[in-house]
Amino acid sequence: MEILAAERLSFSYPEEDRDSLHELSFTVEEGEFVVLLGPSGGGKTTLLRHLKCELAPVGKASGKIAYKGQPLSDLPAELAAAEIGMVFQNPDAQIVMDTVWHELAFSMENMGYPPAVMRSRLAEIAGLFELEPLLYKPVHELSGGQKQLLNLASVLLLQPKLLLLDEPTSQLDPVAAREFLQTLHRLNEEMSVTVIISEHRLEEVLPLADRVLLLEEGVLRFQGTPRDFVREAGQELHAPHMAYLPTAARLFLTLEPDAVQAPRESIPLTVREGKRWLHALAAAGEPGMGAAATGASNLAAPASESGLLLSCREVTFRYSKDGAEVLKKLSLSLYRGELLAVMGGNGAGKSTLLHVLNGLLKPQRGKVTLAKGVTSGFLAQNPLLYFSYDTVQEELQQMAEYAGLSKEESGREIARLLEIFQLGGLLPSHPHDISGGQQQKLALAMVMLLGPGILLLDEPTKGLDPGAKERLAALLGDLRRQGVSILLVTHDVEFAARYASRCAMLFDGGITSEGTPEEFFSSNYFYTTAVNRMARELLPQALTIEDVMNAWSAFASRS
Template identity: 55%
Template sequence: MEIVAAQRLTFRYPDAAQPALTEVDLSIRKGEFVVLCGASGSGKTTLLRHFKRELAPVGNASGSVRYDGCPLSELPDGRAAEEIGFVFQHPESQIVMDTVWHELAFAMENRGYPQVVMRQRLAELSSFFGLEPLLQRSVHELSGGQTQLVNLASVLLLQPRLLLLDEPTSQLDPVAAREFVHLLRRLNEEFGVTVVASEHRLDDILPLADRLVVMADGRVRYDGTPGEVCRRIWASGDARERLYVPSVARLLAALDGAGTSAASASDAPLPLTVREAVAALDRLAEVRAPASEGSADEASEAAGMRGQATVGGAEARRQPAPSGVAQLRSLICLSARRDADGPAEALSCRDLAYRFERDQPDVLRRLSLQVREGELLAVLGGNGAGKSTLLQLMAGLRKPQRGKIAIAPGRRIGYLAQNPMLYFSSDTVREEFARAAVNAGYKSGAAETEIAHWSDAFGLGELSDRHPHDLSGGQQQKLALALALLPRPDILCIDEPTKGLDPDAKEAFAALLLQLREEGMTIVMVTHDAEFAARHADRCALLYDGEIAAAAEPPLFFGGNYFYTTAVNRAVRHRYPDAVTAEEVMRRWTTEAARS
């Protein structure tokens, strides 16, 4: 029996040229685990909010939404509050109290739960999420990932029957993200909680889901089991749609020659788990036929991997993983300047130490890191490791208690925080651009040129008259990025820039980063997106225990890790231990085939 259903649901935001939802028919059965995906602005968040009555957007709506057999609008307030839980895309938007334990108790207090029930549930959930060390902390001192975990726990404390999540893993590190999606599956299987999650990071969550629903232009485009939907997407031959197929499945489909008429007609679901991928790769290795040298480009095209200029540029700069002494040097923390004939330093951190309060331990201690001119450096690490704090120190927004940050003379620094909402204070996108241009010191003619350039680069032209708060999460992220780039800084510090971006938007953003680097910009990016960092970063650094534990080029950095690696590496490491991208696997595969 269905727990929630939309019937011919159509919705248009005020003054919007096109509807956000158009005659959506979608029924979610009790106990299902459903993943929603699609491009930014495709209607995922709008649809989710229609399933939570209190969060339904303002605008013109038609059609109906039913919950447990009755109209959602007629559901008693108590049931609506307790039985339908919602986790926001931006965790800061959901926090209402001052400390972590007050936040966790807030919803239960509002519902009038007895203290013994509140204490029992709070103890159980805080222990499960590992939140005990944070209970007395101010919510303003939490990292983005820690804030997201607090939000998840606070919603689960009401023990909802329907759990709606809008990109819940976007600010979680790879370890926490995997643990969380497995927690969702446990809640779904052991307690019968129906889960509907909107996600762009599909590699970990799709193998656990019962259904995959792909939205496009406010409509449901695909609906079925994940393996079946991925096969149908691949068979469509659409390069953009193929980006929604997880990287391992894309790779195996390309290696298997999918995209040809024979392969496209196959009804076999694409492999989604590492175990399935390993078995499929071994089978292909046994039966593969010799290939010509020119087949590498054909295979990459079949894989539906767009943005070859970006990928090719990154791969061209990246040599095979070093060995011996060179390998050891790459893994040592970078605490000394490079040789005189090496790349110059754009920014240098030496022996940094920082803590939020005098009686708290250091978040960063003895941290040293050199950022080279014109490179894209990706900083990874666990939630709460201090990545955002490090970025704020680099940007001059905080001052270290000890240590020194040196910036090359004449360099201007730009900064983009995790939460794009911090950058919006005007009523329309057009006004946001105009305000940013004035702050950057542009005169009227130059301002119009720069605004047009960045608006076109991020596809924001059609949104000029929309209120920033009415944009989707991905569109808000694009707007914030455009505002940060408008002054054209020499060094750009960006915190989780791919959060909320769909796969197609990520490819466009990667192409933009390549262009900016070619123009001389230096970029420091904090990210949890291992796939993006592996494909596009020049170097990656791991922040652990207040220090830079390792810094190296992606093949050496990601190769062999259990969690801080790519899905492709986990699937092929038995054959290609240091291959971390699908492009590298394709290159080696076709080279071996040509030699056989």
Template identity: 70%
Template sequence: MVMEILKAEQVSFRYPEEDRDSLHELSFTIEEGEFVVLCGPSGGGKTTLLRHLKRELAPVGMFSGSLTYKGQPLPGLPAAVAAGEIGMVFQNPDAQIVMDTVWHELAFSMENLGIPPAVMRTRLAEICALFGLEPLLYQSVHELSGGQKQLLNLASVLLLQPKVLLLDEPTSQLDPVAAREFIMALQRLNEEMSVTVIISEHRLEEVLPLADRVLMLEGGRLVADASPRGFVQQAGSASLASRQAYLPAASRLYLALSTEAGTAAPENIPLTVREGKRWLLNSRAAGASVVTEAGVCANVIRDHPAANSGAGLPAVVTREASAAAPGIVTPGNAVAEPVTYPAGASGPGGPDSPVNLPAPSAEILLSCREVTFRYDKEGREVLRKLSLTLRRGELLAVMGGNGAGKSTLLHVLGGLMKPQRGKAELSKGSTTGLLAQNPLLYFSYDTVAEELRHMAQYAGASLEEAGREIDALLEVFRLRGVLQSHPHDLSGGQQQQTALAMMMLLKPDILLLDEPTKGLDPAAKDRLAALLQQLRRQGASILIVTHDVEFAAKYASRCALLFDGSITAEGAPAEFFSSNYFYTTAVNRMVRDLLPQALTIEDVIRTWSGSAPPC
């Protein structure tokens, strides 16, 4: 008999001084050994729910309903049981690390529970081998990349051998290879050790095929509780089409191209790249009207949202750029031609789609030549004879493994770190705005409204100008509902959007963004992309460091790979991604035998629709 391990009955929660519930009458049961995916928009209540399931992290506020663990009320569990049997990996890796070295951090939790030293060493040996942490054992935690810190946090939790593992967007700071290995480790823990896994994620490509169930939260309410294929089938209906953005690429491509998507049996819906490729090839071989030698069914293309999408952005007024903010805008002269916020912009496929943007100019705004950087005099070279240029009007995506030096490169380009050799040069009259990986670094006040108002005033805006600009940015980033919330009480995605809005108020003409899509739901990513594309159209230059392959493939004008301290490959997205094995999109892995340079579902639709016969 399968035993229930967690149960929620009519759970509601409201943060202090808020006028709405962050969780509203949630009821669900999770059985021992289940793999559960928690998804939904930023601010929907996912992190709040996970924090309530980890008793020690439960936020302060008004709570009603009941939560039980193995039939016992969660608040009444013995401290050792609650701490040891329910483990959690945070969204922000820095918030979980308390010691100075990797070794001390790994040992910390076991020491607190009084685990004997011999047992500690045995567990350490196992976990370090599993995650490849042995070379880092005596390294300072401050020298780790964001992804390495996340792996360290997971290892620290697993050393207590928990029965339930709660994970809040754990792959958001991992490169594609590390993310795949991380998810495979979770799968092994779930299958071989029967650890119950509850994982909150926006990137469902890898985790949805492993799940037993999908729970979706919107506005604090449980709006879906289904099997993965049942969830896909629900998303195929017209009334729930907004959920398609959360699906794996294979499922989204199936729903976009299949004329039988609404009536197909759940077992026939593809979830993985292998299943998606098999469906495409079988459809083509069978001569189906969906995928033919000539292309796809014309009415499918015409009716698909990606063919006619347009997500409007509100107006944001123009204002002259002003004084630089320490740590955010590089010292320099005023912006020669100030960047304005968009008066209107379209989503993917609209007039501001990358395929319709003007080509970047030849003017170089930012460059580095033969740059070498190390943190310690005797330490390794993080950057080694690295050369890179950023031209006016382009969006350059820099990718690479965890610890490759991507964040270091941004800090060198932003003038916050000085290389030992080589030089980073900023064109005369230009300023750079840097969005660091941790948005909490930008918060100094008690509410989002105060943060935005003080930043606008610091940038030199009048009260009237500040009000108009802030009002417009609230629409772009959907922050109006959290204006009176403390920044630390926001979801990770909302924190990211708040920090980005603060930086935008300074009107830099060069944006340096470190993992800008981290924590963002699909709709928020599209709004961010529309804003960045409009800024490009106005002459802004953008460099993003990202592990989000799908975002880079869809919106970047140029991509570069950082490896062994230098740029080893760069080019337009189609050429850059189509030759890669891991650093490419799921769509490309599915269709590269048919369309070698197609990276997104929109690429497939555009390519095939040009010659599609009527159905």
């Protein structure tokens, strides 16, 4: 039975020349798990907001959307609020109350549920999401990932039939993201909740999908099963879509000469399927199996004291006099021209560490030292903090003026950043009207205009599509070659493994381990890449597809 149907749906924002959605036609069956793919600004968030009629954006719309055969716009407000739930991309945009308890109760109070029903549902959901220790905690003290879990729990308390999610794992650590998606899968499998999820982090979510919808420039480019999507992406004309595939599928298409003709069921999507296929290649004596592989994409990081730009020694920090210590005698160094990736679970204190390093928070004990004459630029987790003007163009121009750039320098540097981040077409747009990924790119471009010697980045790849990540990596590589040092906090294991020169783990207030990506990730069990989980027994230090290909080529040259 169809739960949702769109017929020739088109939409354009006010004063926009092109459609943000153009003649979309698709259906969603009750109980399906649908994944929305596509580049930032491709229309995914706009489509999801149209499916939640209370959040439909202002603009010119045409076409039809039906929910269970009834026009979506005709649904009674109470029914629409209860049966169609949505989790936003930015968790702060959804939270309205002061404590976790009040936030969970808020939606049920608005629906007029009896107190007994409210307490029963709250007890059930708090147990499912392990929220009991947080119930009386102020919301502002939660990490970004904890806020996102709270948002999902709040929506599920109304027991929706259709669940819409916009980049829900962007602020979750790898373990929490996996658990979050498995919870969605359980809801889908056991409760038949229909799920439509927009996601760039596809390693875990694509294997769960019944169907994939690919949106590019507001046009529906593909709809079908995940394995059909893999076969189409593997064809030469659709090679740019390879970046949206899980690692197991990309490695399969890379190493198997006749992959696009292979039977659909033989295409691996999960790590387990990829490992079985890879071990079968090894048993058949295929190249590269058993060879040592190391990453070649990372720039060497200097480790001499003369190149030390930023250091903290024995730093201890707590938010209140009687509060728990968030950082405990933490020591860390950042050297010229390196990219240091700091990882850790949600609530471990990673964002707090960046605030301390940037001088926004003062530690109770310990010392932070910045090399003489070196300036730092800071990108916070929430890009909306950086926007004060009515257009993207004004934001960039005002930041260039603040940075002291001349008119000529300003024009040249803004043009360069617009090209790198592909923001040129958004200059007249309001920063709050663009997608989350585009907001992230705009905020980073504004920080880059300051020309800092040190970049402190909090989740810089959050909300970015694979192509945007590649361009960001190229920019960071250029900066490193110029001597700029970068410290980024990230949950993006694949990005850190491919581009960092050093990685560190923050746990229990201190740095528990650090080393090169090969040393760091090959010793981890959860915090490692999909390639490493698939190939660890054959290629212990292989982290990326390039590493496996290097081993393949090395074997072939010896044969």
